[in-house]
Amino acid sequence: MRKSATTRRARALTVVAAMATALVGMAPVSAVAGDGPDDGHHHKRGYVCDRLEWDHRDHHHAAVGSGRCHAMNAPRRGDIRGPFTIKTRHGHHKVLCVSRHGDSGYANTPRWVRGKDCRRA
The missing domain is CATH 1.20.5 (Single alpha-helices involved in coiled-coils or other helix-helix interfaces)
Known part of the structure; x- marks a missing residue:
């Protein structure tokens, strides 16, 4: 050569x-x-869980993700500050949680994660 x-x-x-x-x-x-091509640019961190439910006992629009929760760019345990998402493993349901009063939620992965002031995303 x-x-x-x-x-x-x-x-x-x-x-x-x-x-x-x-x-x-x-x-x-x-x-x-991001969470995918159809999601907004502000959903940069959150949790993926098997189940997602609304906590009707709480008047702060709380959502709870449970079952094999996985953190993505978010704390695995303890207080969660700032906006974050919780979605189901197959992507059927998703919420955005943002609290204006400090903590936005609490994580105890892989068992569960709870968000305050959540709305469907």
């Missing part, structure tokens, strides 16, 4: 490797940045 052919092949492999590295590096960021 001539030197020029070897150089071209090395350059081509370098470009392919750089593109593959860039794509692999982007995948986790896009998974955290």
